[in-house]
Amino acid sequence: MNAPDTAALTGEMLQLGRGARSAARALREASTATKNYALRAAAGAVRAQGTTILAANALDMSVAAALSPALRDRLLLDGARVSAMAQALEDVAALPDPVGRELARWTMPNGLDIARIATPIGVIAMIYESRPNVTADAGALVLKSGNVAILRGGSESAHSSAAIHAALVEGLRAAGLPEAALSRVPTTDRAAVGMLLSGLEGTIDLIIPRGGKGLTGRVMAEAKVPVLAHLEGVCHVYVHAQADLAKARALVVNSKMRRTGVCGAAETLLIDRAVAKSHGLPILTDLANAGCEIRGDEEVCAIFPGAKRASDADWSTEYLAAIIAVKLVDGIDDAVAHIARYGSQHTESIVTEDKDTAEHFLATLDSAIVLWNASTQFADGAQFGMGAEIGIGTGKLHARGPVGLEQLTTFKYVVRGSGQVRP
């Protein structure tokens, strides 16, 4: 349903923001048991309303008939996906509560007892695209971390998201939490996104976009409030001269080809010139056999005739597809300089048996995640042991890398005294 005019939409959105803000205190103070009860009740409601959710999804799918197969697959729900969604809610309930943790505590010489305590951030606007399960996954993480969510899913998944949202709200109601704790933008009007980006008169503390570069780029460029996101993952694997060949072959193929559409997929491969033939040739052969297109610099094309010639743009391209850019480099400094120039500070991996070189790589690069002898596809909250992630950040402030429950909190200082005045 589209709002009849801008004034009506503005009024509706501001009301949504105020509602979310007024729910924030209840969520901030909600006990772990209450939040978990809401999550488990929501899981029960998702299962109980499975038929309704699938019917809503069928409606979305019929409207989306013209979309690409990949987008249709993202949008599609079936019984297994609905079950997985309910299970994910229960999994978040089982995670430790990040709120109230004592992050640090010390006593000053004057007796002041100072503690840094983890607190919720407040109101988080989630702006995402077609996958309807984000409604449940993101809603669960925001709720468990004591925050309030304003959810704005893609228009293609509007019916599915509405049905899932209804189940979440049932969980809130069962736990006695305010329904506004998981608010949903009730219109698919694109102007609503612009209003979220403006912060809805100071009611939004943080925006987390989940989707393609178009959405994330718009959010980053236009938001008037902090954004937690990564624009893209131009991730590198660097095969050092002292790389173990077997490890290098396995790591490169896994980093690129396990799933090509994830942000932690490798996009550029750097190989030391000294091992271009001994290591480069078998690695490129593996990639080609796995169905990957090779775009190489001049030397790579000379060694591996199956390669296409890379253009300058290739070094900074996030393909999200079975394509890899490959370049020969002269050792660690050359590799680091290339990554610093063309990378997106997301995730980079070095393959080497030489500890000193590895530590230099790990220390020098300023990316959110740097790995030694491990696949870039580990760039994921679950793989980091966080239980779940709401996204990955490449900004410098607050949180970088996988953003899990702990990263959805901020802190305050609690100071206990006995009448101290400042001299």
Added chain:
Amino acid sequence: MNAPDTAALTGEMLQLGRGARSAARALREASTATKNYALRAAAGAVRAQGTTILAANALDMSVAAALSPALRDRLLLDGARVSAMAQALEDVAALPDPVGRELARWTMPNGLDIARIATPIGVIAMIYESRPNVTADAGALVLKSGNVAILRGGSESAHSSAAIHAALVEGLRAAGLPEAALSRVPTTDRAAVGMLLSGLEGTIDLIIPRGGKGLTGRVMAEAKVPVLAHLEGVCHVYVHAQADLAKARALVVNSKMRRTGVCGAAETLLIDRAVAKSHGLPILTDLANAGCEIRGDEEVCAIFPGAKRASDADWSTEYLAAIIAVKLVDGIDDAVAHIARYGSQHTESIVTEDKDTAEHFLATLDSAIVLWNASTQFADGAQFGMGAEIGIGTGKLHARGPVGLEQLTTFKYVVRGSGQVRP
């Protein structure tokens, strides 16, 4: 010197940004010893060039003849203040290096060793007003935390800041660090601030404004990059019915009157109605005797005839002067509701002997600093044991409360493996 035209200024500023960015890697990798050497050499240069610095300051003072006595005092340097500035540089050298700290470390079941390591943020633009010593204080903290600074002081202190900056650069040079690590905007053209706020084509990671509400408000409203700041400190003291009278008298007078111009000074006093006469009267008398103007609600004016009648605006006013707004409340919930409505989430203190009430106050309020039986004037990095602070933040992201060296870092994940691929 003002740039002749906008194009020239733009070019000059972009060059400044690129210079700072290119210095960032050297600072990120600088050893603790190198950074400390630079700070101590800078302290030596400040002392050696004391005469030059004072002459530059005299020039600023002569131009600033028309300013208010308070502003002239902020601007004024003398031998003692120059010595204190040099000492402050050495104090920062003596603080622990926040870079490279292992913030967390764990091993996953597949053997991946994951560490969260503190790293510098990058390029920090400092925009400040008349006090020339901020050039040295802020420069030292930014340098010690491995960051690069772009310093933009007020036009009134331009000559003083330039002379102090020259001494800092001498320290960098002596330590073999790039001079661009502490860059100074060489023009007093106000348009330069706008360019800093735009982020200088992605070269600035963070902006920290230091100054009045006018400056901070403009920075917060216009900046395209993250800002670490507080707009104002409307700090509260709440005298609970079970407050110890002697403690309450000392804490209220200290919170308000120790220094009225600091952001942690109390601006509003809330008193439980039950102790309006027993506690309120002596406290208000103390305040009046100390030279404080009382602006009370109707009941306060009835009890204390010396009080003026407060208007609605008084409850959200940061006086930064010897004025206090006073209101009677009905217990903790009423006090918390008032603070949540009118406060600025900076610093609030409760005075009570009742532990449960105190803990409720500490848990419920969402301000950056909440205190029990202690003066709000402790809202300060040095008083928190941080050694020094670059400012105080009230935003929700990254850092809140006093911002010291640790808060000037971010982190990255360092992952050490042995060939793990992701299933």
